[in-house]
Amino acid sequence: MGWTVDDMPSQEGRIAVVTGANIGLGLETTRALAQKGATVVMACRSKSRGEAARRQLLDEGLTGLDLLEMDLADLRSVERAIDVLSDQYGHLDLLLNNAGVMAPPRQLSPQGHELQFAVNHLGHMALTQGLLPLMASQTDARVVSVTSGAQYFGAIRWDDLSWAKGYDRYGAYGQSKLANVMFALELHNRLQSENSSVKSLAAHPGIARTNLQPAALASGGNRWEAMAYRLMDPLFQSAGMGALPQLHAATAASAQSGEHYGPSQLGGLRGSPGQCRIAPTALDPSKRQRLWDLSDQLIRA
Ligand SMILES: NC(=O)c1ccc[n+]([C@@H]2O[C@H](COP(=O)([O-])OP(=O)(O)OC[C@H]3O[C@@H](n4cnc5c(N)ncnc54)[C@H](OP(=O)(O)O)[C@@H]3O)[C@@H](O)[C@H]2O)c1
Structure with missing residues (x-):
């Protein structure tokens, strides 16, 4: 029997932010975090959907x-969320960079970045940078970046991060999910130094039944894509x-900074969490470092 929520240590007295x-x-x-006693700030882009889930x-x-309204596509909204969290909580123990969007038609964020790169990577990087000071003095504070098996086919388009040319819905998703694991490892190195x-830490869920695939189909899919999902x-x-790898990364005593967790069966598609392969890039x-510097410039522009 693999690791389950029952194996999670108590989270009493800890404050977690979960995006999406x-x-x-x-x-x-x-x-799971609330069951184990954590205070969880539910960071959601829609107040009504967030409040319904909280209820x-x-x-x-x-x-x-607690509920916090934040649209990761908009760096100004992320800045406001950082201010609210700093004022209301003073310190944080866990940040789960979980929210994500997959394969929409090409759209630009308010700051002009391709939507998946903006939400999945830039918004989370900005959020993390803003919240790290609240985590610095806590014992066993952790940032978990949720990536995907899409990291293995993803590539960074160094000269066209926003896909001005030849937009590919899943190519842009792969880029953003590769960026997630690159960010997690680079952050690990910087924190250590x-x-x-x-x-x-980084984690991916394998393939899990959520709204991700239905939303991708609804926003830009065709019948071949629908058939592939069926x-x-x-x-x-x-x-x-699917949530177990990120919960393991966030709470297991054995999980160490710089590690990457995912399902351990069927080539990483399903099963109990274990350490897993990281994309070569x-x-x-x-x-x-190149991605960090480029992203930092975009966030500070
Ligand atoms: N499910 C899988 O098979 C799978 C596989 C690999 C990786 N992942 C990753 O797992 C993570 C969670 O996805 P999921 O499967 O749980 O998908 P989901 O059910 O579609 O949930 C995605 C969450 O992200 C939120 N979100 C989307 N755009 C946002 C924005 N601009 N600002 C703030 N929040 C935003 C959504 O809010 P709304 O409800 O308001 O849209 C929702 O809460 C994602 O990072 C995804 O890439 C999932």
């Missing part, structure tokens, strides 16, 4: 759930199982 907490893996992550968890008897005690359907695991320090 209203549905899917974020909701399961929130539920659902309160109706289950859980407590310690500053002698910070904050840990940075054929893959038996492989999908539950959202609860993310193992290249010069590429990680």
Whole structure:
């Protein structure tokens, strides 16, 4: 029997921020952390969807759930969220960079970046940079970046990060999810070189039944894509199982900074969490630093 929510240590007294907490893996992550006693700030882009999810968890008897409105596509919204969190909580123990969007038609964020790169990578990087000071003095503070098996086919388009030419919906998703694991490892290195005690880990869920694929189909899919998802359907695991790698990375005593967790069966598609392979590009320090510097410039522009 592999690692489950029952194996999670107590989170009493800890404060966690979960992005995209209203549905899917974020909701399961929130539920598990709250069950173990954490105060969870549910960071959601829609106040009404966030409040509905919070109500659902309160109706289950859980407590310690707060709501924060934040649109990761908009760096100004992320800045406002950082201010609110700094004012209201003063310190944080866990940051789960979970929210994500997959394969929409090409759209630009308010600051002019391709939507998936903006939401999945830039927004989370800006959020993390703003929240690290709140985590610095905490014991066992952790940042978990949620990536995907898409990192293995993803490539960084160094000269066209926003896909001005030849936009490919899944290519841009792969780029953003590769960026997530590159960010997690680069953050780990930077924290270590500053002698910070904050840990940075990455996790991916395999393939889990959430709103990610239906939303991708609804926004830009065709019948071939719908058929491919139908054929893959038996492989999908539950959202609860999909959330385990990120929960393991966030809470297991054995999980160390710089590690990457994912399902351990069927080539990383499903099963209990274990350490898993990292895309070669993310193992290249010069590429990680280049992405960090480029992203930093875009965030500060
Ligand atoms: N499910 C899988 O098979 C799978 C596989 C690999 C990786 N992942 C990764 O797992 C993570 C969680 O995805 P999921 O499967 O749980 O998908 P999901 O059910 O679609 O949930 C995605 C969450 O992200 C939020 N979100 C989207 N755009 C946002 C924005 N601009 N600002 C703030 N929040 C935003 C969504 O909010 P709304 O509800 O308001 O849209 C939702 O809460 C993602 O990073 C995804 O890339 C999932």
